[in-house]
Amino acid sequence: MKPFKKALSTLALACGLIGAGQAHAENLKIGLILPLSxxxxxxxxxxxxxxxxxxxxxxxxVAGRKVELLLRDDTGIAPAVSQRAAQELLVNEKVNILAGFGFTPAAFAVAPLSESTKTPMVVMNAATSSITTKSPYILRTSSTMGQFTAPNAMWAAKNGMKNVITLVSDYGPGHDAEKQFVKTFTENGGNIAAQIRMPVQSPDFSPFLQRVKDAKPDAVFLFVPAGEQGVAFIKGYRERGLDKEGIELLSTGDITTEDLIAATGDAAIGLKTSFTYSEAHDSDVNREFKQKYKAMYPNQRPTFLTVGGYDGMHLIYETLKKTGGKSDGDTFLASAKGMAWESPRGPISIDPETRDIIQNVYIREVKKVDGLLQNVEFDVIPNFKDPGKQP
Structure with missing residues (x-):
């Protein structure tokens, strides 16, 4: 730990000198660390x-400063790569703000650098609840696992499910999802028959699906990272006949994201998930957002990830307008806390106490709308804070 602390001290000094010399620099440099390969x-x-x-x-x-994006690929769940990228951005590129962070390990690895250099850090996806506690300069515009897991458990209990197995990927967000579902479901009178964790990298779902089928619970609660794993699980769930056995599949919306739902096909119809954004969300702001998105990306569909990045930039721009272009950590954070706006997902704000996002969480069902599979919202828990930070 001593060499690492010494490195942080050196980095903080270097960034302090950089900040002093660039107080009136025109360009605002944003270091964006994301899994791009x-x-x-x-x-x-x-x-x-x-x-x-x-x-x-x-x-x-914005605020008289030209915004310059500096991209760095951390390749996925590779915290050492994320940390090296952040060090290079801070020292060599002299970035003013760090942003992105597709996964929790990346955010955890970079948080000490954010704190030691007093650099604002905007998390646009990573969802472990404790991320914002790792540096006082972290803000989040995505969500926490607890935010969309607790409503799922509440809905399950309300709709007569008594016995549930949890099945989650074995890393931070999966642990958060498991913990929150178990807590909320049991508080509402439910029973957890088993808690099962799966490898996060390239899992074979077959033995886990068979174990659930043999146990015959009322439902299985699933969390896997957004992406192709959800497609594989849904198809396996149908092919092995868990639905025909009366075992309901409950999940966060990671498994029915708009970019992959077509690959899942009609096997996704009827699945109920809890999440923060749907392309089908009924609001003028979302309709305008979709129109502009389609103009720029005509062959794609917007997802919660798109909105996380979009809202992250909104937070940065609007905060800089409030600060008159000042981007030092203390000024930036003081102005960002409590900020509220209408997002394509609905009303959101930054909790001034936790620096985490407050937002609506929707219960949705996959339906075919005008020939297109959509997550149709039918219930909402408004202005829901991260339950992981509540007493």
Whole structure:
């Protein structure tokens, strides 16, 4: 630990000198650390799409400063790579703000650098509850696992499910999802028959699906990272006949994201999930957002990841307007806390106490709408805070 602390001290000194020399620099440099290659590259690409869309709509200048994006690929769940990228961005590129972070290990690895250099750090996806506690300069515009897991458990209990097995990927967000579902479901009178964890990298779902089928619970609660794993699980769930055995599949919306739902096909119809954004969300802001998105990306569909990146840039731009272009950590954070706006997902705000996002969480069902599979919202828990930070 001593060499690492010494390195942080040296980095803080270097960044302090950089900040003093660049107080009136024109360009605002944002270091964007995302998984842009490897098995989770679609996550980074969708966040980047949201960032670029915001800048395309609102311009590349804010509060008199030209915004410059500096991209770094951390390849996925590779915290050492994320940390090296952040060090290089801070020392060599002299970035003013760090942003992105597709996964929790990346955010955890970079948080000490954010704190030691007093650099604002905007998390656009990573969902472990404790991330914002790792540095006082972290803000989040995505969500926490607890935010969309607790409503799922509440809905399950309310709709007569008594006996549930949890099945989650074995890493931070999966642990958070498991913990929150178990807590909320049992508090509402439910029973957890088993808690099962699966490898996060390239899992074989067959033995886990068979174990659930043999146990015959009322439902299985699933969390896997957004991406192709959800497609594989849903198809396996149908092929092994768990639905025909009366075993309901409950999940966060990671498994029915708009970019992959077509690959799942009609096997997704009827699945109920809890999440924060749906392309089908009924609001003028979302309709305008989709129109601009389609103009820029005509062959794609917007997802929660796109919105996380889009809202992250909104937070940065609007905060800089409030600070008159000042981007030092203390000024930036003081102005960002409590900020509220209408997002494509609905009303959101930054909790001034936790620096985490407050937002609506929707219960949705996959339906075919005008020939297109959509997550149709039918219930909402408004202005829901991260339950992991509540007493």
């Amino acid at each position: 490897g098995p989770f590259s679609t996550i980074g690409k969708q966040i980047l799409d949201g960032v670029k869309l915001y800048m395309n709509v609102h311009g590349d200048t």
